[in-house]
Amino acid sequence: MFDAALAAARDWHGASPVQREFAPWPEDLTYVSREPVQVPGLAHLVNDPGAASEASQALRDAILAIAPFVEWRLTYSEDEVGADFLQRFGWFELAGPEGHFVTNSARITVGFWGANLFYPRHQHEPEELYTIVSGAGLFHADGEDDCMLGPGATRLHGVNQPHAMTTTDAPILTLVYWRGAGLADPPRMTAA
Template identity: 60%
Template sequence: MSARACLTAALDAARDWHSALPAVSVFCPWPDDLKWADHSPTPGPAIALVQSNPGACIGAARPLLAALQAIAEDVEWRHSYTEDEVGRHFLDTFGWFELAGPTGHFITHQTRITVGYWGPGLNYPRHQHAPEELYTVVSGEAQFMADGEADCTLHTGDTRFHASNQPHAMITHASPVLTLVFWRGDGLADPPRMTT
């Protein structure tokens, strides 16, 4: 199957996931302006890790996980952060890509849909960004923290909302976590920044 066909299958799986989780459907409608963009793949350490160690996955997330593993070698992996900000080990076991959005494999200006992977034992420091986001956990688990809210550990199918510029952080322990994240609001193409 071509990279475009695999990415289209992953987009379809993401759409099924969007429909299956009520919190996601409420957060943002599925975009109706999606257009294929021919981005070259970028290698990254997350390719092998997503395929070999995605963490526990159950139920409706399984087809999405399989579709994301199938496109791991075809996507434009990004890091966003510097070694000074997060350390070398973090960069060697983390990666994200934009499945759909202003700069994604599918262009839309209505939302942004990103995939993020964090290996075990990572501390994702407090950071913030203007757009609101809704994390969904595809596989594995992580401890989520946000200013003004109790910490919680999320597993497959769980969601977590972050408001505009609400500082938040995440820790993985023994398990990695693979997430599909939906975004809305102003600044969809802006990078997050560490909270000072």
């Protein structure tokens, strides 16, 4: 299942000029068995992953297949994001320094946010490219106009560029690429 999910992610990457331009697909991937960690948001993802496009359906379905078996993470505290957020959010590292597939050349994560959530303003050293697999979200970034993005759309965040996201009546499932220094570092909340 993990190989199938990785292949679906690689195909998603290969079909998108924006993704290919942002970062080449890592060639040094080594599978590492990790203990599954489940988070409350997993039940929300399984119940409603959001609508996919014809192009993103294979990746969405591959993510759903491995979702009960991955090492989900939360990163944030209740003080930072609130209890409701932690009940309907989760992410895992598909590939990267601490991923199910280890590489030091990139960090590729899967993130899920339930409907009607605000992901507060935060930043990180690596550049980041969000790709929307299913659902939709309103993306906010300092110095840029807000934009609503759905399946197949992308959003680039620069080095240490503060950004946030709001889901409305739909959840959002994303595949996110990081490149540059600090790949294993967590995001930092940013004051408004």
